[in-house]
Amino acid sequence: MERIISLLPSAAEIICLVGGQPEMVARSHEDDFPATIQHLPILTEAKTKFTTSADVDRQVSEALSQGTSLYELDVEQLHALKPTVIVTQDLCNVCSIDLVSVQRVASKMDPRPEIVTLNPTSMGEVMESITTVGNAIGHAEGAAKIRAQLEGRIQKCKDVAAEAKASQPDYKPKKVMFFEWTDPIYPAGHWTPEMIEMAGGIHPINGPGIPSVRVSIEAVAATEPDVLIICPCGLDMAATRNEYNLMMEKQWFRDLASKATTVALVDGNQMFNRSGPRLVECTEWLVMLLHDRPDFEPVGFPWERIK
Incomplete structure (x- = not known):
């Protein structure tokens, strides 16, 4: 029997979804979904403390410039657990412990132990990571079944977008400005612009598969977005709401919000910023938002409509 450690929230979600939860023996401090794994020992701890977006950016920049990790790893407990498989990542040293x-x-x-490294930058690679994890932990059959189901749901999202374009000769995809971080501004990167396109919108400031990089206020304003989505990486709804309120103190953002037809806040800890199975729920939510299709809204999706 495998002894599995997850050091990445999306990995924990995949492990559980494909049937490997009984073999999990530990997790990272960020692995909080599903709730049934929260009793497991925690092996990591963040060195940064959230205050405001701007202050966290300063903490992170200082740590990275000094070449130090942003996380502590409980080495002694990890040794004691004798894992056979550790699932981690090498995509973002800011998001989780580095490889x-x-x-x-x-x-x-x-x-x-075998180290399984996940580095998806697209929805296709996210789906492939399900297969990778399933094979590594002895649940290939469960992984194949889950992947097929998720890919079927993605196709339904694409079908809605295709139907909208085909049925409306003057169809114009809505321009979306997705805030992955608010101060400084980081727009959506990697898989999120692709998801927006799958749902029938466009993300002018950053395209599919491209990492999120800092952009200027002027660049954001120039996109003239129809839809604003505020979904800061790692922040829950309460913190996201607070960041939105801070943004509304700035004239440039008030102007942007007043011109947009839709403004939405999303729990960025749970949704969009984890490269796991729930990105499919996020794509369905985008279909709901962009096409006024309440039938696509996932049950319990953590968001709030401002406008």
């Missing part, structure tokens, strides 16, 4: 730190610890373990 090098994990490899350094694993190299000193006997027997040495």
Whole structure:
């Protein structure tokens, strides 16, 4: 029987979805979904503390400039748990513990656990990561079934967008400005612009598969967005609402919001910013938002409509 450790929230979600939850023996401090894994030991801790977006950006920039990890790893407990598989990532050193730190610890373990690294930058690669994890932990059949179901739901989202374009000769996709971070401004990156396009919108400031990078206020305003989505990475609804209120103190954002037809806040800890199965729910939510299709809104999706 495998002994699985997840050091990445999306990995924990995949492990549980494909049938590997009984074999999980530990998790990262960010692995909070599903709720049934919250009793497991926690092996990581963030060095940064959230105050405001601007202050966290400063903390992160200082740490990265000094070449230090943003997370602490409980090495002693990790050794004691004797894992056979550790699932982690090498995509973003800001989001989760870095791969090098994990490899350094694993190299000193006997027997040495298998390290599965997930680095998806597109929806196709997110789907492939389900297969990768399923194969690594002995749940290939469950992974194949889940992947097929999720890909079927993605296709239904694409079908709605295609039907809207085909049935409306003057169809214009809505321009979306997706805030992945608010101060400084980081627009959506990697898979999120692709999801917006799948749902029938466009994200002019950053395209599919491209990492999120800092942009200017002028660049944001120039896109003249129809839809504003505020979904800061790692922030729950209460913190997201607070960041929105801080943004509304700035004239440039008030102007942007007044011209937009839709303004929405989304829990950025749970949705969009994790490269896992619930990105399909996020795509369905986008279909609901962009096409006024309440039948596509996932049950319990954590969001709030401002406008």
